[in-house]
Amino acid sequence: MFNRTPIAPLEYTRKLWMRSWVGLTMLFLYAPLIVLMIFSFNDSKRNVVWKGFTLKYYEKALNNDSLVEALVNSLTIAALATIVSLVIGALAAVVLWRFRFPLKGLVEGTMSLPIIVPEICLGVAFLIFFAKVDWPTDLPWPLNLSAITIAHITFCFPFVAMVVRARLASFNKEEEEAAKDLGATEWQAFRDVLLPHIKPALVAGALLAFTLSLDDFVITFFTSGPDTITFPVKVYSMVRFSVTPEVNAASTILILLTVILTFIALKLQGVKGIAETH
Amino acid sequence: MTETKQPIIQIRNVSKRFGKVTAVDNVSLDILAGEFFVLLGPSGCGKTTLLRMIAGFEMPTEGQIIIDGQDMSLVPPNKRPVNMVFQSYAVFPHMNVMDNVGYGLRISGVSKGEIRDRVAEALELVKLGGFEDRMPDQMSGGQRQRVALARSLVMRPKVLLLDEPLSALDAKLRAQMQFELSDLQDKVGITFVTVTHDQDEALSMASRVAVINKGEVAQLAPPADLYEYPANRFVADFVGSVNIFEGKLTLDEPDKAAVDCPGLGKIYLNHGVTGPHGADVWVALRPEKIYLHVPGEGKAIRAAAQDAPDGHNLARGTIKGMSYLGDITLYEIQLEGGQMIRVSRPNLSRHDQEDFTWDDKVSMHWRADSPVVLLS
Numbered sequence: 134m135f136n137r138t139p140i141a142p143l144e145y146t147r148k149l150w151m152r153s154w155v156g157l158t159m160l161f162l163y164a165p166l167i168v169l170m171i172f173s174f175n176d177s178k179r180n181v182v183w184k185g186f187t188l189k190y191y192e193k194a195l196n197n198d199s200l201v202e203a204l205v206n207s208l209t210i211a212a213l214a215t216i217v218s219l220v221i222g223a224l225a226a227v228v229l230w231r232f233r234f235p236l237k238g239l240v241e242g243t244m245s246l247p248i249i250v251p252e253i254c255l256g257v258a259f260l261i262f263f264a265k266v267d268w269p270t271d272l273p274w275p276l277n278l279s280a281i282t283i284a285h286i287t288f289c290f291p292f293v294a295m296v297v298r299a300r301l302a303s304f305n306k307e308e309e310e311a312a313k314d315l316g317a318t319e320w321q322a323f324r325d326v327l328l329p330h331i332k333p334a335l336v337a338g339a340l341l342a343f344t345l346s347l348d349d350f351v352i353t354f355f356t357s358g359p360d361t362i363t364f365p366v367k368v369y370s371m372v373r374f375s376v377t378p379e380v381n382a383a384s385t386i387l388i389l390l391t392v393i394l395t396f397i398a399l400k401l402q403g404v405k406g407i408a409e410t411h
Numbered sequence: 412m413t414e415t416k417q418p419i420i421q422i423r424n425v426s427k428r429f430g431k432v433t434a435v436d437n438v439s440l441d442i443l444a445g446e447f448f449v450l451l452g453p454s455g456c457g458k459t460t461l462l463r464m465i466a467g468f469e470m471p472t473e474g475q476i477i478i479d480g481q482d483m484s485l486v487p488p489n490k491r492p493v494n495m496v497f498q499s500y501a502v503f504p505h506m507n508v509m510d511n512v513g514y515g516l517r518i519s520g521v522s523k524g525e526i527r528d529r530v531a532e533a534l535e536l537v538k539l540g541g542f543e544d545r546m547p548d549q550m551s552g553g554q555r556q557r558v559a560l561a562r563s564l565v566m567r568p569k570v571l572l573l574d575e576p577l578s579a580l581d582a583k584l585r586a587q588m589q590f591e592l593s594d595l596q597d598k599v600g601i602t603f604v605t606v607t608h609d610q611d612e613a614l615s616m617a618s619r620v621a622v623i624n625k626g627e628v629a630q631l632a633p634p635a636d637l638y639e640y641p642a643n644r645f646v647a648d649f650v651g652s653v654n655i656f657e658g659k660l661t662l663d664e665p666d667k668a669a670v671d672c673p674g675l676g677k678i679y680l681n682h683g684v685t686g687p688h689g690a691d692v693w694v695a696l697r698p699e700k701i702y703l704h705v706p707g708e709g710k711a712i713r714a715a716a717q718d719a720p721d722g723h724n725l726a727r728g729t730i731k732g733m734s735y736l737g738d739i740t741l742y743e744i745q746l747e748g749g750q751m752i753r754v755s756r757p758n759l760s761r762h763d764q765e766d767f768t769w770d771d772k773v774s775m776h777w778r779a780d781s782p783v784v785l786l787s
Contacts, residue, residue, distance in 0.1 A: 305499055307498070308501045311562075315514055316490075
């Protein structure tokens with residue numbers, strides 16, 4: 134053990150201080166989540182002191198109809214918002230990358246506004262907007278989620294566009310020309326050459342949009358009606374009374390869902406592909 | 412070989428302007444079927460723009476491009492009977508070699524079996540047989556270029572366009588590819604049109620070269636003519652290495668001419684120039700066409716240079732610089748008038764480079780058919 138090769142200047146992974154620093158960072162980032170997960174099994178109403186192991190709060194959470202409904206709402210909104218954001222975002226990115234047109238800078242700037250504008254302002258704006266246009270609120274499920282979904286698309290698609298745009302910057306236009314030179318039409322060249330190139334960015338963008346939508350609280354809070362509660366809003370209302378292990382259990386389920394989704398996405402694309410987009 | 416060939420590409424008064432910049436300026440030229448045609452010029456001279464107009468990626472601002480008798484003005488790149496090998500090769504990174512080479516056939520609806528056969532044949536042609544399953548990132552730059560070549564050749568185009576095909580390869584590989592490309596062109600009989608800024612490439616591969624300068628054709632000629640009979644100072648200077656001296660035409664008859672160059676001395680040529688008498692002209696003299704002597708060998712020089720009258724085609728100077736390149740040695744010599752002249756001397760035996768050294772006084776002479784008189 135003491136006869137190993139000496140540590141080279143850039144071999145940070147072998148330095149003790151670096152390892153401990155990474156460990157501490159991990160602890161700082163994940164300790165709260167781990168505590169939350171552990172206490173979801175706590176056999177106590179108060180959720181402060183460990184009283185023993187139980188699964189009953191999972192049972193309770195899954196039998197809580199309004200909580201389950203909120204979760205289903207959240208997932209539905211996230212799925213819809215992701216799909217639409219992906220299409221709009223990718224198209225916007227391609228248009229901005231490919232063409233020159235008057236006021237391009239303005240279009241580019243306004244497109245990324247939803248990223249910059251404080252969420253609370255967006256939330257209020259949506260509240261006023263949907264009230265002004267008299268957006269129907271008594272539609273059957275899932276149409277009653279349309280207001281929230283529209284709001285989510287608004288702040289999700291710029292992120293997709295940004296990620297796709299970054300990926301497009303590394304595209305060799307000669308590849309597209311080569312495809313056309315070999316007989317491909319505009320659409321075939323897009324499908325066979327450009328789309329495979331931006332695929333990792335689409336996966337990353339979808340992941341980003343999905344998680345942004347899933348855990349958004351502020352904007353959703355302003356756009357949700359009495360019958361359209363999403364998961365974060367529901368949890369917030371539960372916490373206002375007391376933080377029971379039921380909330381922990383529900384959160385744990387959500388965390389697991391996100392982790393599984395991320396894992397699938399990474400598997401589909403390969404970690405390398407996603408890392409390349411940044 | 413020299414039967415009358417039909418032009419496969421006719422470029423008629425083509426100009427291309429990007430805003431205020433004129434990239435191609437009223438170019439007209441014919442490219443013959445089966446020829447290895449090279450567009451040679453410095454970067455930014457418009458040669459790539461011209462190639463891209465033939466491929467259909469740029470539209471001429473004025474003029475007409477006719478390929479195989481058909482006006483291409485309204486024909487998009489995917490409908491033209493030409494294929495292009497791009498400078499970056501543009502091999503599709505997410506497809507293996509088989510799918511890359513077979514791409515054009517696949518979208519034109521050729522059957523799977525035929526695609527496989529033709530891809531194998533094309534890969535054999537570029538010496539990549541058996542590479543079907545490789546991914547581009549598992550290949551070297553030279554191999555990727557061969558994939559790009561095969562991908563174009565498999566389409567059996569009438570014309571193959573190559574954009575700076577050898578610029579990204581190392582010197583050894585480049586020399587090898589020059590031969591291979593010429594070979595390949597012989598084998599498939601397709602017209603090749605190549606763009607390059609490298610004169611060696613142009614001279615070694617081309618059947619004809621168009622030298623492009625500032626969007627215009629400076630000269631269109633076979634390689635040897637380009638080198639030995641440059642039409643103007645630009646071509647003389649761009650193709651190969653050259654000494655250029657300004658002078659006045661003092662004698663111009665059908666079988667002889669003389670130029671008085673203040674920098675170099677009296678120049679005698681054994682052929683006429685047909686320039687206006689007393690005109691300002693330039694004399695171009697290639698470094699390898701100048702003989703070096705130790706001063707005092709005057710008689711030998713006079714004997715060697717006896718095809719010129721006494722006192723002509725002679726110069727004296729001092730060696731100010733030399734670089735030994737193995738096969739030849741290059742000398743920078745300061746003439747008595749102060750101007751510099753470059754002379755190259757083959758190292759015919761092992762110690763030839765020791766004959767002359769820095770600050771040696773030397774004499775020079777050249778044959779009466781060596782200098783070229785340029786009117787522009």
